[in-house]
Amino acid sequence: MKVTIDGKNIEAKLGETILEAAKRVGVEIPTLCYSEAFGGQGVCRMCMVEVKEGERKRLVASCTYPITREIEVQTNTPELQEIRRNIITLLYRRAPNSDYMKKLYQEYEGISVEPVDPAEKCIMCRLCVKACEKVGAYAISAIMRGTEKRIATPFDEASPNCIGCSACADICPTGAIIVKKENGKQEIWHKTFEMSRCENCGKYFSTLPVNEHVKEQLDIEMSGENLCPNCRRKKLASDIAEVSVNR
Amino acid sequence: MAENSQQTADREVMSSIINRYPPERRFILAIMQDLQKQFNYLPKEALQMTAEHVNTPMTVIFSMATFYKAFSLVPKGRVVLKTCDGTACHIKGSTIIIDEVYKILGIRPGETTPDGQFSLETVNCLGACAIAPVLLANDRVYPKVTPALLREIIEENRGQ
Numbered sequence: 224m225k226v227t228i229d230g231k232n233i234e235a236k237l238g239e240t241i242l243e244a245a246k247r248v249g250v251e252i253p254t255l256c257y258s259e260a261f262g263g264q265g266v267c268r269m270c271m272v273e274v275k276e277g278e279r280k281r282l283v284a285s286c287t288y289p290i291t292r293e294i295e296v297q298t299n300t301p302e303l304q305e306i307r308r309n310i311i312t313l314l315y316r317r318a319p320n321s322d323y324m325k326k327l328y329q330e331y332e333g334i335s336v337e338p339v340d341p342a343e344k345c346i347m348c349r350l351c352v353k354a355c356e357k358v359g360a361y362a363i364s365a366i367m368r369g370t371e372k373r374i375a376t377p378f379d380e381a382s383p384n385c386i387g388c389s390a391c392a393d394i395c396p397t398g399a400i401i402v403k404k405e406n407g408k409q410e411i412w413h414k415t416f417e418m419s420r421c422e423n424c425g426k427y428f429s430t431l432p433v434n435e436h437v438k439e440q441l442d443i444e445m446s447g448e449n450l451c452p453n454c455r456r457k458k459l460a461s462d463i464a465e466v467s468v469n470r
Numbered sequence: 471m472a473e474n475s476q477q478t479a480d481r482e483v484m485s486s487i488i489n490r491y492p493p494e495r496r497f498i499l500a501i502m503q504d505l506q507k508q509f510n511y512l513p514k515e516a517l518q519m520t521a522e523h524v525n526t527p528m529t530v531i532f533s534m535a536t537f538y539k540a541f542s543l544v545p546k547g548r549v550v551l552k553t554c555d556g557t558a559c560h561i562k563g564s565t566i567i568i569d570e571v572y573k574i575l576g577i578r579p580g581e582t583t584p585d586g587q588f589s590l591e592t593v594n595c596l597g598a599c600a601i602a603p604v605l606l607a608n609d610r611v612y613p614k615v616t617p618a619l620l621r622e623i624i625e626e627n628r629g630q
Binding site: 352362366376378382384 | 514517527528529530531532533536537538539543
């Protein structure tokens with residue numbers, strides 16, 4: 224399937240999204256709510272591009288638009304720049320407390336606005352919700368509607384489903400999800416978890432429910448040792464080294 | 471926590487409403503509408519039972535329950551005051567009525583008095599613009615409401 228992206232002729236796979244195809248040939252399309260792990264969500268609209276088919280031109284979200292025909296794509300027209308500038312302005316207005324948005328706001332020369340809540344960091348990209356779903360916990364989601372929309376656990380209470388893995392906080396681009404770590408305990412989403420210590424280096428590295436969850440998910444007998452990712456890597460490396468020496 | 475007969479009866483009603491529908495995700499909205507109609511709000515327990523019935527995470531149910539204005543998560547008062555805030559009533563001073571309700575009862579739209587007597591809601595048009603501003607107390611219509619009349623209306627309904 225022959226497609227042109229910003230004048231570059233490329234061969235795209237059927238059903239591949241414009242964003243994926245562009246990435247492959249080194250054309251950068253800005254995104255906020257996209258993660259390779261989850262695919263396109265079509266939430267933030269930063270990745271809008273212009274698609275030309277014959278004489279027809281239209282704007283689409285490149286992260287969710289599958290290539291099914293031969294099309295011509297423009298990723299950086301003045302019209303698109305204006306759209307991105309508006310998106311960044313509005314998101315900065317919503318989440319002025321995030322350094323990530325502050326930087327983008329300057330970069331895109333956003334329009335002067337009065338922030339809604341000076342303490343807010345969340346831009347509602349929903350990567351955290353996706354991450355939570357992928358983990359299999361289903362502890363958080365977007366609640367309410369319109370300007371009141373926000374990410375929360377049901378009833379704003381500690382969710383019985385939350386395992387404290389903090390995948391939501393790790394993926395959050397703006398640092399909006401608060402994780403409190405102290406004295407071998409981790410607090411997130413109104414819930415406090417006991418941390419588990421690495422047998423080797425003694426570092427706290429994951430919550431107890433996460434260990435249980437991993438065991439359930441893997442469905443295989445884990446080695447008896449409880450190691451942090453760093454020590455596990457070291458141990459694996461030394462095991463492999465030993466095997467190759469013995470050969 | 472000791473359970474009284476009211477709670478047991480409520481739970482039976484909840485489960486009979488929920489079990490009217492096949493355990494499929496597409497019936498969540500219909501179940502919640504029936505629950506709202508029965509209880510005037512969505513009790514937390516009913517939502518948990520719904521989630522279990524349709525085998526769907528609570529997050530999904532809660533997102534839907536908070537998305538639609540037709541659902542309430544807090545119990546409504548015995549008397550639900552609905553002030554019309556449509557164009558005609560708005561021009562005729564419905565905001566004054568809303569402020570006046572706050573002065574008398576201390577509740578804003580969407581809230582309920584601590585004694586569970588009154589709730590306040592705004593609606594967008596009752597189709598009675600000729601008698602604006604209109605107030606509805608449960609199903610009774612009060613035309614051309616003024617702050618003075620509002621006090622009378624509230625007193626009248628309080629005594630019920």
